[in-house]
Amino acid sequence: MAENPTVLITGASSGIGAAYAERFARRGHDLVLVARNKARLEALSTRLRDEASVAVDILQADVTNLDDLAAVETRLRDDHRIGILVNNAGASLGGTFVDQATNDVAQLIALNATAVARLASAVAPRFIESGSGAIINVSSVVGLAPEFGMSVYGATKAFVTFLSQGLSLELGPKGVYVQAVLPAATRTELWELAGIDVDTLPAVMEVDELVDAALAGFDRRETVTIPPLHDAAQWEAYHAARQTMIPGFAQVRAAERYRTAV
Numbered sequence: 001m002a003e004n005p006t007v008l009i010t011g012a013s014s015g016i017g018a019a020y021a022e023r024f025a026r027r028g029h030d031l032v033l034v035a036r037n038k039a040r041l042e043a044l045s046t047r048l049r050d051e052a053s054v055a056v057d058i059l060q061a062d063v064t065n066l067d068d069l070a071a072v073e074t075r076l077r078d079d080h081r082i083g084i085l086v087n088n089a090g091a092s093l094g095g096t097f098v099d100q101a102t103n104d105v106a107q108l109i110a111l112n113a114t115a116v117a118r119l120a121s122a123v124a125p126r127f128i129e130s131g132s133g134a135i136i137n138v139s140s141v142v143g144l145a146p147e148f149g150m151s152v153y154g155a156t157k158a159f160v161t162f163l164s165q166g167l168s169l170e171l172g173p174k175g176v177y178v179q180a181v182l183p184a185a186t187r188t189e190l191w192e193l194a195g196i197d198v199d200t201l202p203a204v205m206e207v208d209e210l211v212d213a214a215l216a217g218f219d220r221r222e223t224v225t226i227p228p229l230h231d232a233a234q235w236e237a238y239h240a241a242r243q244t245m246i247p248g249f250a251q252v253r254a255a256e257r258y259r260t261a262v
């Protein structure tokens with residue numbers, strides 16, 4: 001990877017994506033900013049060009065629209081200056097599963113899961129060929145906790161974390177770094193858009209703190225970065241418990257507790 005490769009960031013018009021754009025610009029990276037709100041992208045790009053003297057391109061796209069998404073995929077395939085993909089665009093959905101309209105459920109999966117996988121898939125072959133590159137996938141702690149009661153949102157984020165871990169195993173040995181970032185509640189517009197007052201939540205991290213911590217994990221080349229998790233040993237224990245089960249999955253017979261007496 002070039003020393004300061006161009007960074008393509010989805011969902012860069014606000015919140016976590018805009019903070020990533022600012023941080024990478026300050027580090028001297030040129031940027032390609034992707035989102036639907038062109039006016040916001042233009043305002044951010046003007047500011048970053050002035051403040052950080054980097055080149056900033058805008059790609060207006062709704063990543064749930066397959067034509068728009070194809071344009072982003074083409075850019076990732078063809079633009080050899082892009083060495084880092086930040087898969088950040090995402091949303092939440094208010095209400096319980098039965099309150100959520102079926103089309104809204106499908107739309108959330110298209111945004112939070114399908115687009116993430118397609119963009120990673122578009123860029124991975126080129127990164128492998130160059131033996132370098134990085135993919136940052138913004139997931140969520142909700143993907144670890146069905147108890148939070150956000151079933152579809154959490155399922156999309158479990159997908160993103162799993163995809164990242166799998167891609168890390170597949171692409172890591174070929175020189176490509178993959179990171180999953182798992183924020184907990186962070187002060188962005190996402191909450192209001194999902195109909196939730198962020199100030200009613202018990203603890204909320206500011207965006208700058210979240211992205212600085214995520215980038216500390218990036219610089220250490222962590223596979224999974226959980227900025228709000230103070231006790232890192234808890235994640236290690238969870239990871240170790242899961243790995244302990246793996247050798248036991250190869251069995252000819254069902255477990256004793258499932259064998260019915262005949």
Ligand SMILES: NC(=O)C1=CN([C@@H]2O[C@H](COP(=O)(O)OP(=O)(O)OC[C@H]3O[C@@H](n4cnc5c(N)ncnc54)[C@H](OP(=O)(O)O)[C@@H]3O)[C@@H](O)[C@H]2O)C=CC1
Nearest residue numbers: 011013014015016035036037062063090140185186188190
């Ligand atoms: N805030 C939080 O508490 C947490 C957030 N996250 C994750 O962080 C990521 C960023 O969210 P956050 O910054 O909080 O929220 P914001 O609502 O501030 O930002 C979401 C970004 O995604 C973009 N976006 C939304 N829909 C689309 C679309 N269809 N096509 C293209 N871009 C889209 C928005 O831009 P535009 O509207 O211009 O298209 C915006 O730039 C998400 O993946 C979210 O799940 C994870 C854990 C906690």
Ligand SMILES: N[C@@H](C=O)C(=O)O
Nearest residue numbers: 092140142184185190
């Ligand atoms: N985006 C939040 C939930 O809606 C979260 O991931 O915590």
